[in-house]
Amino acid sequence: EKITDKINALPKDANYFSLEFFPPKTQQGFANLHSRLSRMSHSLRPLFVNVTWGAGGSTSEKSLALAELTQRQLGLTTCLHLTCTNMSRKLIDEALENARVLGVKNILALRGDPPRSEEYRLNGTGDGDDEDDSNKDFTWAADLVRYIKMKYRDYFCVGVAGYPEGHSDQSHPDNQSLDSDLPHLIEKTKAGADFIMTQLFYDVKAYQNYEALLRNHESGLFTNIPIIPGLMPIQSYQILRRTTKLSHAKLPPDILARLDRVKSDDEAVKRVGVDIISEMVESIKQSTTKTPRGFHFYTLNLEKAVAHVLERCSLIPTLTPADATSDDPDDVAVVE
Numbered sequence: 001e002k003i004t005d006k007i008n009a010l011p012k013d014a015n016y017f018s019l020e021f022f023p024p025k026t027q028q029g030f031a032n033l034h035s036r037l038s039r040m041s042h043s044l045r046p047l048f049v050n051v052t053w054g055a056g057g058s059t060s061e062k063s064l065a066l067a068e069l070t071q072r073q074l075g076l077t078t079c080l081h082l083t084c085t086n087m088s089r090k091l092i093d094e095a096l097e098n099a100r101v102l103g104v105k106n107i108l109a110l111r112g113d114p115p116r117s118e119e120y121r122l123n124g125t126g127d128g129d130d131e132d133d134s135n136k137d138f139t140w141a142a143d144l145v146r147y148i149k150m151k152y153r154d155y156f157c158v159g160v161a162g163y164p165e166g167h168s169d170q171s172h173p174d175n176q177s178l179d180s181d182l183p184h185l186i187e188k189t190k191a192g193a194d195f196i197m198t199q200l201f202y203d204v205k206a207y208q209n210y211e212a213l214l215r216n217h218e219s220g221l222f223t224n225i226p227i228i229p230g231l232m233p234i235q236s237y238q239i240l241r242r243t244t245k246l247s248h249a250k251l252p253p254d255i256l257a258r259l260d261r262v263k264s265d266d267e268a269v270k271r272v273g274v275d276i277i278s279e280m281v282e283s284i285k286q287s288t289t290k291t292p293r294g295f296h297f298y299t300l301n302l303e304k305a306v307a308h309v310l311e312r313c314s315l316i317p318t319l320t321p322a323d324a325t326s327d328d329p330d331d332v333a334v335v336e
């Protein structure tokens with residue numbers, strides 16, 4: 001099912017959420033994730049799940065195997081990420097076709113991070129001695145959105161990445177500024193993007209400003225499009241410092257102070273982390289006027305922290321009798 005159809009079918013005042021997973025490297029890791037996912041799909045009931053894609057197609061087989069598990073075996077609406085730099089057109093075609101065959105109807109269209117960024121970005125073709133020069137077609141995520149829409153029309157619901165902290169460039173001069181980034185989000189949306197999913201952030205104000213800016217944008221492009229804020233539950237102090245550094249997400253001083261106070265106690269960091277993320281969710285719920293409201297969680301394939309946040313914020317949808325029967329084929333047989 002398409003994510004946008006599912007969102008449109010929700011009651012007006014509903015909240016929904018998605019969970020992101022990456023394909024494990026080993027068979028054992030895959031088996032562990034399989035049982036975790038079965039459990040999480042029943043107990044948490046996300047509207048959809050995301051499966052990440054390794055830049056340049058490095059995880060293509062494993063990402064597709066994970067998408068097969070989530071979409072086909074577990075019956076979860078799946079959004080497959082797909083990057084386009086350093087990917088031949090052939091690889092992109094294969095990925096899209098495989099996704100279609102699996103019944104995946106949602107793609108998050110991304111640029112990905114080129115291996116040799118500046119040089120690559122300027123000539124767009126990688127090494128130069130690469131026989132397959134089809135990368136020229138795909139320099140930016142907008143190129144991929146355009147390609148998917150041209151080739152598959154409306155078969156796929158296509159999402160794109162948004163970066164809320166373009167706003168706070170004054171305190172972070174190294175960050176992309178929103179002024180330079182917004183035209184590209186406009187381009188991606190004009191190319192046919194159906195929803196926007198954001199980079200992780202801890203600065204709720206920055207997100208709220210970003211959402212307001214998009215919603216009120218004079219183009220009208222963002223008036224109705226789902227904008228899904230990306231939140232990363234806090235698993236440990238070290239992981240938090242590393243991921244915020246990598247993503248250029250600002251850690252507001254009050255959040256940092258609360259975590260600094262307990263940083264030597266892993267359990268306490270997790271507990272305070274659940275408080276922090278839950279407060280972020282509640283605050284976004286309050287400020288977001290466009291409903292239904294969505295939240296995306298970067299799970300890092302872990303269950304507990306996100307489960308606590310979802311429970312605390314009452315984001316887990318109640319099970320209807322129809323869900324209970326359709327979830328379990330044996331039950332359906334009994335009813336019939």
Ligand code: FAD
Nearest residue numbers: 052053055081110111112113140141161181184197198199
């Ligand atoms: P684009 O929208 O193409 O933008 C990239 C940069 O180029 C922007 O700074 C923009 O300002 C600039 N730009 C865009 N178009 C033009 C143009 N025409 N001319 C000049 N400049 C331009 N990466 C992975 O490898 N795998 C994943 O699974 C993955 N999942 C992600 C999920 C989310 C929700 C997010 C937010 C990011 C994810 N990423 C993933 C990371 C992403 O690939 C990187 O952030 C990448 O650097 C940018 O991708 P993009 O799609 O935003 O690119």
